[in-house]
Amino acid sequence: MKPSLSLVSLGLLLLSGSLATIGHAASLFIYPLEQSTQTDTSSTARLAKQFLGTTELQAVYRTEDTLYLASKDDSVRLEHNLATGDFRFERSLSRYLGDFAPKLPSPEEAVRFTYDFLKANGILPRNTEELKLAHVGGLRAQGTIDGKSAGPVIDKLITLSYSRLIDGLPVVGPGSKLVVNIGEGGEVVTLARHWREVNLDGRKEVSPTETFTDDEVYALAKRQILSQFGPAALFEVRGKGVAYYDNNGSILQPVAVFETQVITQDDGVVPTNYLCIIPLLRQSPEPLNLTALDPQAKELIKQASPLTRVIRTASE
């Protein structure tokens, strides 16, 4: 695709509005997130018992925060973040491999089953108004018949993705979401819950002087896009808005989100969709650093040679 002048103009035009045009009319807040009570290994055992019906899981791996457990035959799995209380479980997924064609409920039924499951198990968010069904999709598979023709398309699971609304604004980032896979007869096959309650009483209103001005936000967005894609990058802003960001820290903080499409100079690749997130707080109590690059990440990349047969030596 060849860059066009109109595209450049569009990008500049849309980056010259005011914050009000991206939905910043209402007051903004810093919302503290409540501490989860499920942050010890005894709660891991409770989760295993409650959702997987077993006390026999073995720890297979652990990061700084998260414990990963599985049954001996790997048929059930549990991830538990001991810092946030977030968890994910998986059960009976093995039987969905192969040719198994489950009888799936309708998407509407899947939503209802999910709500009932969350409620019955005490994991429905406290304020259900915050829970927003963001996407209804699923998982499909197809094999070949003797490698020559297509086999049937099999609907394996229905996937429901929930995210959070606060004051009518979406919450983005790694936290504040639920992902549920619904299978045969409406069973909950997997569920990932990344959700901590918001302490509404503890929220702190952000004064206009604490946030970047309209012009600064647009300038920061433009700078971020051009720093990522190069000073000659052509881009179009497809959408924009204010959101809250849940970085699995202790707060939700306001950000501006720009949905952009960037034209790169390689005609062989599709135009890039780039989600540009700009923190709105001048002095964030928890800086996001979303585009920070570990210096080692770049320093250690090597240039390969086509003529070098890679023989590992102690100097490599």
Added chain:
Amino acid sequence: MITTRTLLSESSRVSSRGSLLQRSGRLLPLVALAGLCLVQTARAGDREIGGYVDRAEDRFVRNVWNFIKNFQGWQTIGSHRYQEVQYYWAEPFEFNGSHLSYIDKMDLAYVAGHGSGYYIQTNQSTSTGVDLRSSPGYGTLAQNGDLEFLIIESCNTVVSAPEAANWWTPWTSIFQGMHQLVGFRTLSNSDNGIPNRFANKLKANGRVWQSWFDSVNEERAYASFSNSDGSPYPGYASAIMYTSTENDRLGNYAADPAGGSNGMKTWWQY
């Protein structure tokens, strides 16, 4: 998978497997000693991981780094041990003419860059890349190929059934012993938590393709942020494999498939 070739050359290959920390120079005085120690601790279950970065935006560096940083030093997963041994700017020859020395010398290769159907860019400024439809077969033991798992974090590269009725035929070129290819069938948004999350799920011995799909699902956000092709942030994942390899995990996986389209299978998100 460790082949006869690699077993025979175990001493030389393992002696170089110092982590990136070692290669950064901080531990240079210890390299020789570390090499000796590693030689002594080499196992037949040892596996290699490579990272390859499109020379374009820094986010592709972050994508690959946030995956391979989890494989510095030996990581025991099931009955195998994995370590990053290659970290290169992507070049077409790593996938084509010299693939046996690069991605096909690895057991798992993680690539990040711009893409389009069957294509992965390697250098933006020169419009250079790799068309996987015309790449050599990967994982062919008889020719010393070793690759089991190819992960491509890019837009559109991993064409699946919704994009092509005859989706399997173009993939038979590279599927000559390789077990799984995973990536995106739509536009995708990178520079997020997917690579790190995926690495940890793999280290917990989750299924390879499923760990990728779950990592993508757990990144999905509010529906109003969607890509220009209609796919919701961060895109729809897809994977190509065989019925015999769909249960593969890094800690235990099936024997190498024969290659070709027989038994080929695709999974995709919608």
